[in-house]
Amino acid sequence: MKIKSLRVLIIVTIFISIVSIGSGIFIYNDMMKREEVSLNVSRNRESLIKDENVLIKIKSNYSSVVRTTKDTKLYINDNGEYIDAGSINKDNILELETIDNISLDNKYFKLLDSDYYVSYKDVEPSDESINKRYLNYIEFSIEVTTKESAIYYDENFNELFTLKDPITTKVVVNLDDYYGISLLSRLVYVKKEDVSNTVEVDSSEDMAVSVPAILYHFIYLDGDSSCNDIICHSEEQIDSHFKFLSDNDVFTLNTSEVLSFIKGEINLPKKSILITIDDGARAENFIPFLEKYQLNATLFLVSSWYPVSKFQSPYLEIASHTHNMHTTGVCPTGQGGGINCLPSDEILNDLKLSRETLNNTKAFCFPFYEYSNYSINLVKEAGFEMAFIGGSTKIKKGINPYKIPRYPILSSFNVDYISNLVLG
Numbered sequence: 001m002k003i004k005s006l007r008v009l010i011i012v013t014i015f016i017s018i019v020s021i022g023s024g025i026f027i028y029n030d031m032m033k034r035e036e037v038s039l040n041v042s043r044n045r046e047s048l049i050k051d052e053n054v055l056i057k058i059k060s061n062y063s064s065v066v067r068t069t070k071d072t073k074l075y076i077n078d079n080g081e082y083i084d085a086g087s088i089n090k091d092n093i094l095e096l097e098t099i100d101n102i103s104l105d106n107k108y109f110k111l112l113d114s115d116y117y118v119s120y121k122d123v124e125p126s127d128e129s130i131n132k133r134y135l136n137y138i139e140f141s142i143e144v145t146t147k148e149s150a151i152y153y154d155e156n157f158n159e160l161f162t163l164k165d166p167i168t169t170k171v172v173v174n175l176d177d178y179y180g181i182s183l184l185s186r187l188v189y190v191k192k193e194d195v196s197n198t199v200e201v202d203s204s205e206d207m208a209v210s211v212p213a214i215l216y217h218f219i220y221l222d223g224d225s226s227c228n229d230i231i232c233h234s235e236e237q238i239d240s241h242f243k244f245l246s247d248n249d250v251f252t253l254n255t256s257e258v259l260s261f262i263k264g265e266i267n268l269p270k271k272s273i274l275i276t277i278d279d280g281a282r283a284e285n286f287i288p289f290l291e292k293y294q295l296n297a298t299l300f301l302v303s304s305w306y307p308v309s310k311f312q313s314p315y316l317e318i319a320s321h322t323h324n325m326h327t328t329g330v331c332p333t334g335q336g337g338g339i340n341c342l343p344s345d346e347i348l349n350d351l352k353l354s355r356e357t358l359n360n361t362k363a364f365c366f367p368f369y370e371y372s373n374y375s376i377n378l379v380k381e382a383g384f385e386m387a388f389i390g391g392s393t394k395i396k397k398g399i400n401p402y403k404i405p406r407y408p409i410l411s412s413f414n415v416d417y418i419s420n421l422v423l424g
Contacts (some may be wrong), residue, residue, distance in 0.1 A: 051104055059102050062109060063125030068092045072122035074161065075108055076115055082108050085116060086149075088161035093128050094118065095185045112185040116163075131155075134180070134187040136251045138267035140171040141203040144179055150194040152183060160188055166196065173266055207267040210394035211253065212421040213274035213406040219285040230410045237411065238289050244415045245273065246293035250422055254317050255298050255363035258404065259386045264397050273422055274298065274395070276388065276406060278321060278365065280306040290315040300365035300388070302326045303357040319363035320384070323354035326367040337367040339375045347375070351382035362386060376402045394421075 070090050075082040088094075095112040108117040145168045152160050161184070173180025178189040217231035219238055245252065253261075253274045260266045275297035277283050283299050283306075290297055291313060299311055300321035311318060322339065331341035339347055355361060362385040366375065369390030379387050379402060391405030407421060 054107075055102070055104055058104070058106055058120045061120045061123055061125065062096070062099060062102055062106070064096055064098070065126050065128065065130075066094050066096060066109070066118075066123035067126040067128070068094065068118070068122055069124050070122060072118065074111075074163070075117040075119070077108070077110075077117060082117060085165065086161060086163040088118065089159055092160055093126055093130055093186075094123065095130060114184050116184065130186045132186075133254075133257070134172050134182065136269060137172055138205050138207040138269055139203065140174055140267060141201050142171040142174070142179075143168065143199045143201045144171060144181070144190075144195045145197040146190055147194050147196045150190055152188040152190055153178070154188065157189065170201065173260070175265055206270045208261075208270045208272050210396045211258070211261065211268055211272045211274065212394050213258070213276060213388070213404065214418070214421065215390070215406040215408045216275070216277045216286070217279065218282045220282065221285060230412070231408070232411055233409070234411070235285075235289075237413075238286065240415050241409075241418050242289050242293045242295055244418055245275075245295055245422070248422070252296040254296055255319060255386060258395060259362075259401055262386075262395065262397060262399055262401050262404070271422055274406075276300060276365070279326065280311070280321075284310055287311070287313045287316060298363065300363075301358065302367075303354045308358065317363075318358050319361045319365065320351070320354040320358055321365045322367055323350045323357065325350050328368070334370045335368040337370050339367060339378070340370060340372050344378055347378050348382055351379065351384070355383055364388070371403070 068088055068090055072088060072090075073084050074086040074088050076085040077083075097110040097112050099106055099109075107120050109120060109123065110117050146163075146166050148166055149162055149164055150166070151162050154160050157178070167181070167183060169181045169183065171179045172182055172187060173189070175189070177192055179192060179195060180187055180189050182188075216233055216238070218227055218229075219233045219235065220227050222235050244250075248271060251269050251272045253268070253272055255274070257266065257268070258274055261268050275295065277286055277297060277299045280299065280301045283301070286297065286299075289295075294315065296315050296317065298317040298319055300319050301308070301311070302321045302324065304324040305326075308318060325338045325342075325347070327336075327338060329336040330338035333340070351364075360383070362383070364379050364382075364384040364386070365388040366379075371387070371389060376387065385401065386404060387402040388404045388406055390408060392407055393405045395404055409417075
């Protein structure tokens with residue numbers, strides 16, 4: 001009996017041990033599963049938080065215009081894989097394609113009008129803008145193909161970016177050593193030595209053979225009858241002239257574009273014009289009309305007469321009309337502007353002071369339209385690259401850039417006169 005009881009006890013003990021071990025294993029496995037579930041929940045929570053932070057960063061870095069925050073890469077999308085396609089320098093302004101609903105799939109922003117992308121990590125929103133005036137130019141009938149890994153430059157020939165693959169496109173600007181092309185939604189320049197092939201192509205667009213420059217003087221506001229001179233303009237006259245130019249989509253030039261046209265570096269549309277204003281008296285009254293119709297003009301300012309700050313507008317370029325040589329009777333001929341007879345050092349000092357006052361402008365206008373070989377040489381020496389006179393002829397390619405003619409506009413000239421200049 002004792003042996004039987006002992007056996008029963010052993011069996012019971014073994015059973016209890018097995019049950020205990022099984023229970024322990026079950027409890028352990030359950031604990032492990034709970035820990036794993038808890039860990040997965042934690043990981044999922046961390047992943048969600050990380051994704052949320054990334055999405056916040058993507059949204060904060062996206063804008064229609066961005067600036068690169070460092071030297072970085074450009075990419076192309078190859079079936080969902082973003083492949084290194086080039087490099088772009090820090091502080092470059094880029095336009096991006098519109099993204100309606102930003103998500104985690106938008107970690108690469110596509111550049112406007114291109115197949116290239118940039119990482120969201122490498123840009124930040126910018127309120128700067130890209131100069132788009134080149135879109136008004138008529139392309140040359142030249143198509144170029146760039147070499148692999150060609151470098152592209154801005155208008156000051158600073159490096160912008162490098163693309164690994166060749167680009168084939170038409171020429172917008174044709175300089176001695178560079179071609180200007182439209183790329184990444186901006187005008188960029190590539191060295192001609194970095195072009196592997198050029199092809200003559202057909203061009204169906206009409207371009208200007210010549211363009212007029214017109215000259216205004218003083219605009220008098222309604223109710224002010226203190227000027228009865230033929231070079232005094234009423235608000236009504238200016239408004240009608242500018243409205244015509246706006247309604248007919250006339251491209252209003254700046255002086256650098258005129259110089260490029262003269263040199264044959266750009267082609268202009270047939271409906272183009274340069275608007276100029278002389279002296280500075282009451283010139284601020286032109287600004288509301290320029291801004292109303294979004295037209296560009298150039299003020300030739302006698303820089304000692306009025307402060308530059310008086311004429312600030314994105315639509316008004318300011319160039320030189322001397323610093324203080326717009327005075328009659330100094331020289332014996334014509335109206336006697338001093339630029340034709342004063343000592344060269346006196347003239348140079350005046351011209352250089354005017355350039356310094358007016359942000360080193362390269363454009364000059366002779367007082368009273370009077371000039372000579374003597375004054376032209378001094379204007380060149382002072383650093384001006386172009387000069388304007390009077391006259392009644394249009395500007396053509398190849399003319400002397402120091403004798404650029406303008407049509408004086410008189411108070412009696414109506415819209416028909418402007419129309420004949422532009423459309424005739």
